[in-house]
Amino acid sequence: xxxxxxGRETVFLANPPAIVGAATVAGPMEGKGPLGEYFDVxxxxxxxxxKTWEKAEVKMLQEAVELAMKKAEVQTGDIDxxxxxxxxxxxxxxxxxxxxxxxxxLGLYGACSTLAEALAVGAMLIDGGFARYVLAGTSSHHDTxxxxxxxxxxxxxxxxxxxxxxxxxxxxxxxxxxxxxxLITHVTVGKVVDMGQKDPNDMGSAMAPAAAETIWxxxxxxxxxxxxxxxxxxxxxxxxxxxxxxxxxxKAGYDLSPVYNDCGIMIYDPNQDTHAGGSGTACxxxxxxxxxxKEILAGRYRRVLLVATGxxxxxxxxxxxxxxxxxxxxxxxxxxxxxxIP
Amino acid sequence: MEANERQKQAYKALIKTRTPPRPILRNAxxxxxxxxxxxxxxxxxxxxxxxxxxxxxxEAGPLTSATMIFLGAFLTAIGIYDKIGQWGGxxxxxxxxxxxxxxxxxxxxxxxxxxxxxxxxxxxxIAGPVIVYASLTSVIVAAVxxxxxGG
Numbered sequence: 456x457x458x459x460x461x462g463r464e465t466v467f468l469a470n471p472p473a474i475v476g477a478a479t480v481a482g483p484m485e486g487k488g489p490l491g492e493y494f495d496v497x498x499x500x501x502x503x504x505x506k507t508w509e510k511a512e513v514k515m516l517q518e519a520v521e522l523a524m525k526k527a528e529v530q531t532g533d534i535d536x537x538x539x540x541x542x543x544x545x546x547x548x549x550x551x552x553x554x555x556x557x558x559x560x561l562g563l564y565g566a567c568s569t570l571a572e573a574l575a576v577g578a579m580l581i582d583g584g585f586a587r588y589v590l591a592g593t594s595s596h597h598d599t600x601x602x603x604x605x606x607x608x609x610x611x612x613x614x615x616x617x618x619x620x621x622x623x624x625x626x627x628x629x630x631x632x633x634x635x636x637x638l639i640t641h642v643t644v645g646k647v648v649d650m651g652q653k654d655p656n657d658m659g660s661a662m663a664p665a666a667a668e669t670i671w672x673x674x675x676x677x678x679x680x681x682x683x684x685x686x687x688x689x690x691x692x693x694x695x696x697x698x699x700x701x702x703x704x705x706k707a708g709y710d711l712s713p714v715y716n717d718c719g720i721m722i723y724d725p726n727q728d729t730h731a732g733g734s735g736t737a738c739x740x741x742x743x744x745x746x747x748x749k750e751i752l753a754g755r756y757r758r759v760l761l762v763a764t765g766x767x768x769x770x771x772x773x774x775x776x777x778x779x780x781x782x783x784x785x786x787x788x789x790x791x792x793x794x795x796i797p
Numbered sequence: 798m799e800a801n802e803r804q805k806q807a808y809k810a811l812i813k814t815r816t817p818p819r820p821i822l823r824n825a826x827x828x829x830x831x832x833x834x835x836x837x838x839x840x841x842x843x844x845x846x847x848x849x850x851x852x853x854x855x856e857a858g859p860l861t862s863a864t865m866i867f868l869g870a871f872l873t874a875i876g877i878y879d880k881i882g883q884w885g886g887x888x889x890x891x892x893x894x895x896x897x898x899x900x901x902x903x904x905x906x907x908x909x910x911x912x913x914x915x916x917x918x919x920x921x922x923i924a925g926p927v928i929v930y931a932s933l934t935s936v937i938v939a940a941v942x943x944x945x946x947g948g
Contacts, residue, residue, distance in 0.1 A: 507909045607906035609873050610923065611882020611889045611898045613824070616817040648798045651805035652812070660812040668798070699815050731817075 459582070462676025466642045472581035472589075473791065475634035476527025479745040480519045482597070482623030485733075488723045493745035494624070495522055501598060501623055508598040512541065512548045512625070516594035519627040520552060524590065527629035534558045534629075535586035538577050540569035541594045541736050542621070543603060548594045558590070567662075567691050568645070568765030569593045570626065570739045571784035577630045578639040578786070587632045594625035595735030604655075604770055617657035619693045619719060620729035626740025637751045641787035643673040647767065649780040655773050658766040659696025659719075659731055665781035666692060666764045667703035673760065673785045674709055681711045685756040688747060689783070690739035690763035691719035693732035718742035739763040747788075757790045824886050831885025835892040839865050862893055869894030873901040899923040 461467040479494045486497030496518060503511045516539070524531065537556055539549035540563035553560040565572040570593045577589035598608050600621040606612050630639070648665040666689050674681065681687060681704075692700055697717040704711050718739045719732035743761055750756050764783040773779065800808065842864045846857035869892075872878040878898045882889040889895050903922050907915035921928065 602906050606923070607902040609876060609879050609898070609902035609905055611873075611878045611880075611885075611895060611902075613883055613886040613890075615819055646798055648800075650800045650808040652808070657812075657816065660816065663812075664800075664808065695812075695816050699812060702811065702815070 461641070462672075464643055464646075464672050465676035466575075466579060466644075468578055468582040468640055468642065470582050470632065471638035471640045471789075472578050472630045472632055473634040473636040473638050474628055474748065474788070475631040475636045476523045476525070476529070476629035477744040477748050478519045478522035478526060478627050479741050480515045480522070480625045481737075481741055481745070482515075484597075484727065485622055485624050485722060485741060488727060490722055490742060490746045493749055494741060495519075495745075501596065508596055508602070509543065509547060512543070512594050512596040512599050513551045515596070515623075515625040516541070516548050516552045516592055516627070517555060519594070519625040520556065520590060520592050523592070523627035523629050527588075527631065527634075529588055529629060529631075531556055531558060533588045534590045535588055536561060536577065536580055537590045537592070538563055538573040539592040540564050540573065542566065542600050548596075548599075549592070552592065556590075565763075565782060565784065566765030566767050567595070567734055567736050567738060568763040568782050568784050569736050570743065571690070571761055571763035571786050572644075574628065574630070574639060574761070574786045575642040575644055575784050577628075578642055581630055581632050589630040590627065591630065592625065592627035593736040593740045595621055595623070595737040597621045597623045597735075600735060604768070614730055615656045616730050617654070617659065617695050619658060619691060619731045619734035620723065620727075621735035622691075622722060622733045622738040622741060623735075624737035624741045626737060626744035628744060636791065637748060637788050638791055639786055640789050641673070641677060641785075643669055643676065643785040645669040645672075645783040645785070647780045647782050649778055651778045653773070653776075653778045655768060655770075655779065657695060657731075658691070658734060658768065658779070659693040660699055661766045661768070661779040662764040662781035662783065663692055663696040663699035664703060666696070666700045666762055666783040667707070669783040669785050670700070670704060670711070670760070670762055671707050671709065673762075673787075677787075681709050681714055684714050684758050684760045684787075686747065687711055687715050687760045687762065688721075688739075688742070689715075689717045689719075690761075690765070691732070691734035692717045692764055693719040693734065695731045696764070721746065751788065751790050754790070759788045761786045761788060827884060828886045828888030830888065831881060832888030832891055835865070835888070835894055838868070839892070865893045866897040869897030870901045873898045874905065878902075896924060896927065899927075
């Protein structure tokens, strides 16, 4: 067992599972963003012919999951575990997709860090020999999130400059034992970090310490430098959280700037008036599944550290005066030819 | 990990230097413009009702309010008021049109959860506190008036 642990909190996957299929379904606004051409499907509107936003989100995740399995050339029956999560109460988008898929299902909640959580758990399941195929999926929807966490969508309230825009979309990934595709080599599961930030309109600074902590832990455990990666990409820290993370890590002796970016900043154009950038479970799913994976396959990136970040925000606890805890999980992905498979 | 008080303060100081400030001057100017426009429009209706329709000021007042409430509700229903709110801030929230928006928007949003548990139950989630404290204030002011001036 000890053979698979590296340092204090990192897991080294001796039999690294491959991402053999990935699919992204993006909303219209995300489609108009700078990464629009990377997404497999861009929907025309945010309702997708459904009666409710929630049903639309389910449909997006369903579509992503089906497309990912199709690309991986696997049938639903091949899936040993379905791991999914979203932002809705009782993670309903994932539950309803799981109802349809009807395979062993673990529902996950890590707020916007869920993608990395699903990839981490899935990779360990495969490396441990408990599964041959794992299907991981996450979704979020601007309007379902707004009405649940904030205000009705038509309410005329002014969003402050620190606020982010929840990404509408879904991403799904098929992980396989010994398949062809980018490999998941390391997993650093994050700790909950709470620096006392209470502003629900500023998730970036609530999550930045967790992101910095996980990146620091990962680099410590692996003995790597930041520049050993071609890209270190956080989930949805946005224009507020990203510079804070850089400052925190610089203080700890790591300079991220040459390789560091954030999905929340990458997904929208500054002209799209999202303020601090994108957020949501689908933010890292779209950028990772659409852009990063395709660029790994194209040879542009050979080693990437995905650090999906989550603000464990609840309107209930926030109204009761609690601060917003943050979490971040790191997953290292490498082009298949980089890894020395023992 | 839960930070101690000293760490929290240090972090607070760090994020203060890193977060973009609210553009107060721009917000104030836009609020003035949007709020002023709504008021001007209300004033226009007031003049219309008194001047053209020859109503008393006492009658034209509530009619003007009703017109503005309709306007706020209408702009909400066609999906414009949230954009006015984002641009105009308090200038869109404070006038009676904003009050209409605060009731119509949750009513629209929760239509899918049904007429009872959705629309009617959620209708006052935003406006509720305003109504509660406005009623309470009016009772207190009336009581003070009664005590000072007598019936």
